[in-house]
Amino acid sequence: MNATTDATPNSSALSSPAHHAPRLLSGLYATGVPATLAEHLRHYGPSAPGTRTSPMSVVEAVEAAGLTGRGGAGFPTARKLRAVAERGGRAVVVVNAMESEPASRKDEFLLTVAPHLVLDGAVLAARTVSADTVHLCLPRTRAAQFEQLSAALDERRRARLDPVRLRLHALPHTYVSSESTSLVRWLNGGPARPQGSPPHTHERGVARRPTLVSNTETFAHLALIARYGPDWFQQAGTPDEPGTLLVTVSGAVAAPGVLETAFGTPLDVILDRAGGRTESLQALLLGGFGGTWLSAEHLQVPLARCNLAPLGAAPGAGVLIALPRAACGLSETARMLAYLAANGARQCGPCRFGLPAVAEDFAALAAGRADPALLSRLLRRVGLLPDRGACRHPDGAAQLAASALRAFADDVDRHLAQGACAAAHRPPRIPVPPAVLPETWR
Amino acid sequence: MNPANRAKTLRIDRIACTGQGLCGELLPELIDLDEWGYPIVKDRSVPDHLRAHARRAAAACPLLALHLDADRT
Numbered sequence: 001m002n003a004t005t006d007a008t009p010n011s012s013a014l015s016s017p018a019h020h021a022p023r024l025l026s027g028l029y030a031t032g033v034p035a036t037l038a039e040h041l042r043h044y045g046p047s048a049p050g051t052r053t054s055p056m057s058v059v060e061a062v063e064a065a066g067l068t069g070r071g072g073a074g075f076p077t078a079r080k081l082r083a084v085a086e087r088g089g090r091a092v093v094v095v096n097a098m099e100s101e102p103a104s105r106k107d108e109f110l111l112t113v114a115p116h117l118v119l120d121g122a123v124l125a126a127r128t129v130s131a132d133t134v135h136l137c138l139p140r141t142r143a144a145q146f147e148q149l150s151a152a153l154d155e156r157r158r159a160r161l162d163p164v165r166l167r168l169h170a171l172p173h174t175y176v177s178s179e180s181t182s183l184v185r186w187l188n189g190g191p192a193r194p195q196g197s198p199p200h201t202h203e204r205g206v207a208r209r210p211t212l213v214s215n216t217e218t219f220a221h222l223a224l225i226a227r228y229g230p231d232w233f234q235q236a237g238t239p240d241e242p243g244t245l246l247v248t249v250s251g252a253v254a255a256p257g258v259l260e261t262a263f264g265t266p267l268d269v270i271l272d273r274a275g276g277r278t279e280s281l282q283a284l285l286l287g288g289f290g291g292t293w294l295s296a297e298h299l300q301v302p303l304a305r306c307n308l309a310p311l312g313a314a315p316g317a318g319v320l321i322a323l324p325r326a327a328c329g330l331s332e333t334a335r336m337l338a339y340l341a342a343n344g345a346r347q348c349g350p351c352r353f354g355l356p357a358v359a360e361d362f363a364a365l366a367a368g369r370a371d372p373a374l375l376s377r378l379l380r381r382v383g384l385l386p387d388r389g390a391c392r393h394p395d396g397a398a399q400l401a402a403s404a405l406r407a408f409a410d411d412v413d414r415h416l417a418q419g420a421c422a423a424a425h426r427p428p429r430i431p432v433p434p435a436v437l438p439e440t441w442r
Numbered sequence: 443m444n445p446a447n448r449a450k451t452l453r454i455d456r457i458a459c460t461g462q463g464l465c466g467e468l469l470p471e472l473i474d475l476d477e478w479g480y481p482i483v484k485d486r487s488v489p490d491h492l493r494a495h496a497r498r499a500a501a502a503c504p505l506l507a508l509h510l511d512a513d514r515t
Contacts, residue, residue, distance in 0.1 A: 347457045353478040384476050388480070389456050
């Protein structure tokens with residue numbers, strides 16, 4: 001991973017807007033190691049409010065900055081804060097560090113290198129919405145991270161830093177357990193499965209209290225906005241989408257990993273920063289398993305909502321997977337769909353029947369054993385996945401399937417006419433977790 | 443305005459629904475069924491002349507998964 005190391009938020013970045021200067025990761029690049037509380041405070045300075053900023057002005061600063069959620073949906077963070085704050089009464093804050101997307105590592109990485117930046121942001125958010133408790137939700141599979149964060153929380157307790165309770169939880173790890181209502185349901189003693197609404201989480205969530213659930217990275221940005229202000233935040237990114245985001249790059253690049261980039265950075269520039277391509281590419285999967293395939297002709301497109309929307313894509317949670325020409329996009333997609341089908345909560349029609357049927361059709365297409373009616377049946381079934389479940393899991397799977405049929409349209413024709421291509425018989429290129437049912441939801 | 447006279451909107455509790463398909467039979471003007479019997483809502487807003495049908499469909503759902511919400515405006 002490479003990045004500029006000269007600009008830190010409390011020195012040059014404040015005066016000279018270096019466009020790609022790291023923010024969330026600047027502490028890491030300055031020291032090369034994960035930050036202890038003392039190092040964190042030395043690097044970023046004390047967390048602002050409590051001293052000179054009132055809770056409501058945090059909302060105003062976040063609104064002026066234009067911060068959006070970094071978990072994938074991109075919802076304006078100020079609106080979320082305000083919705084919870086305006087309910088009145090004791091609220092609850094939940095840090096969503098579940099990161100169930102198999103190709104994403106950014107939340108894990110951020111919590112490893114800058115845990116206190118995330119925690120500062122969560123505590124600030126808690127003060128802003130009058131919460132007395134912050135729940136930090138990790139997947140049970142990340143035991144080492146759990147230990148590390150326990151130590152970080154102990155450090156803060158010893159320093160008497162926070163006016164709120166911080167609680168760490170290890171939840172069952174499935175694709176849909178990262179959905180915000182899954183967290184709320186689990187924290188309330190139930191299974192980590194999506195709940196559906198109404199009531200909305202901001203109205204009645206954990207312990208029936210107004211609840212703010214946000215992605216790990218969003219809280220870290222919030223902590224920096226409170227320190228350096230909205231103008232500083234807007235020095236990176238585009239006017240529509242200010243700021244930086246963490247991306248996880250994998251596939252056919254020389255240095256796969258997590259890096260921080262400004263919104264608006266062209267996709268091929270991001271690939272170059274991840275060491276550059278190791279092979280000729282045919283497509284890029286943007287947004288991960290619930291994301292969108294873009295054929296290689298679109299690699300110059302900036303990573304920004306307005307540029308990606310015409311292509312049916314979005315920045316999402318910043319997952320980029322580079323697929324080489326030597327791979328079969330249909331086979332890779334079929335394996336991902338099988339995983340997504342197995343990982344549904346099986347609560348709603350699309351996850352009980354629609355998604356498994358789509359995965360099966362897709363597997364037949366990839367393997368070159370399609371019946372004559374397959375393509376029209378597959379298109380119809382894919383079209384019936386979105387908007388018909390309690391969560392967006394089927395919608396994401398539909399996006400993956402539909403975009404694969406577009407990006408690999410030539411392969412679809414060939415698979416239908418002549419059977420599976422040669423690449424379909426080679427070992428897969430994208431790591432996919434086993435398509436098995438979750439062992440437990442609790 | 444009296445809530446009873448407000449415009450009505452269909453809402454399906456997707457987790458409660460088990461695809462019995464009665465709603466599609468009682469209210470085909472607004473609800474189709476997929477190949478497994480689960481509802482496909484063609485139009486969420488209920489026109490006045492279908493209000494009684496919609497109410498009947500909601501009452502007939504064995505899982506009580508079909509709801510008729512009064513619009514907030």
